[in-house]
Amino acid sequence: MPEHEPGTEEEFLASYDPRAFDPVAVTVDVVTLTIRDGELQVLLVLRGVLPFRGAWALPGGFVKTGSGTAGERVGEDLAAAAIRELAEETGQQPGRFHLEQLATYGTPGRDPRMRVISVAYLAFAPELPDPRAGSDAQAAAWVPVGSLGLADNAAGQRPGTTRKLAFDHARILSDGLERARSKLEYTPLATAFVTEPFTISELRAVYEAVWGEPLHAANFHRKVLSVPGFVESTGETTETGGPRGGPRARLYRRGDARLLHPALLRPGLEEGIR
Amino acid sequence: MPEHEPGTEEEFLASYDPRAFDPVAVTVDVVTLTIRDGELQVLLVLRGVLPFRGAWALPGGFVKTGSGTAGERVGEDLAAAAIRELAEETGQQPGRFHLEQLATYGTPGRDPRMRVISVAYLAFAPELPDPRAGSDAQAAAWVPVGSLGLADNAAGQRPGTTRKLAFDHARILSDGLERARSKLEYTPLATAFVTEPFTISELRAVYEAVWGEPLHAANFHRKVLSVPGFVESTGETTETGGPRGGPRARLYRRGDARLLHPALLRPGLEEGIR
DNA sequence: GTAATAGTGTCTTTCAGACAGTATAGG
């Protein structure tokens, strides 16, 4: 780190050498969640290159840092890199997802190649067509999270069919799932998993899939409608009843609330996590 | 990125050149909050080096990435770097703080020297002695957050006395404050701001300082004691009454709950953030 | 004494959850 102390910021920056640093790489990894076949699924890629060739991993890649130096705005933003990775694998245009930063993972040795800092993002998507493999990937697929046997505290796991994820991606996915479960409680993000217009039952299916437990249909219905700004009625109903009978359901679109008051508290969490 | 496809992971890693990447630096910045003189304060340093010499900033510095290559576990973990920075400025031993990762900031141009990815951490500290300046800093001080005129949505600001922070540290601090306000609701983290044993009034003062509004003393008292695992009684009381009279208060220590059920909801947030 | 604070009792309102019941659809 240069310490010759020029007088002005301009002089200082002109004489600054960014290559004096040890090599580090910055990547983004994206946990993309959706509901398919009534269960929570995550977008994974089958790695086609080393390291971890042949293992499943979260889609991700290196952030384009650019080669400019002082003051030039080169390279891409972290969120932009996440959107790019997501678009590569799903073939969807960016605007369709809710995307938020999850956490950053930088423990030495987590990538065998070099020191890698991974900024993980969390995306919520409505039901999408089958993914396509991007570069460096042999395949991309939606995988039920319950089939991954993650060591977290949610219900509905099948530890038998564990598929080992590359790097520390099991940990990242686990953190993403916990964030998703938590955010359903106090934000209207469940609506990011459905396409408009949607029924209250479809919304309930989202909660049941993410939380991994059945909810009381009648109380859920009343609760959703009583939270201001969660959903708003379109005045329409579905064309037909459900697949196994029942009346036509009313249709709703997303409301304008960004926080749910009061929140939808997750059941089964009553007696404290001590 | 080499693409000559050796057969095994070992061969691949041996031929991998980490220096083929554009230069990026990774830093940690720490938002350290405490309660002093009944108000929420943040630890800032007065920068003694360029860029932004003479401006106040969050304490932070470059992560030691080490120069090892394939597979070697060199360099320091991100959290370790945050603890190191914190210890440098406060002179306190690490274990006394609650520390958690806040978010990562990597917009191109946010640091005029080069592309810098900053992993921000959030620390909660009990009342501590005056800080000392570490390297690269002319001074370090506890600064009331209300005096910084941040553009956030909390009460009790004085936009007149704005002190401009270096880099995008105003944004980072603002995010940290919002995280702190939110975490007081559903976790027992308020206890990280007081020294054991503490009184319910001291705990209430923490909530009032962080949330920036007075709370109903009687209801707060009953509420805290009714949440299982939040605090546990020591059986002792204070030696004397308060500075302006009143009976001796009972003393408590931290309970074993990690989540508050039911939560202490923040008032004034009732009508939704639409 | 007065003023301030610690802590308790109790009432009202709100909300979550349980359960019953009605109406509408598919088969």
Added chain:
DNA sequence: CCTATACTGTCTGAAAGACACTATTAC
């Protein structure tokens, strides 16, 4: 017909907020 589902009514218990009140200390 039977069954499944959408939605409403109503009751109970938990909890938040408001207010009144007592007890204990500093001054």
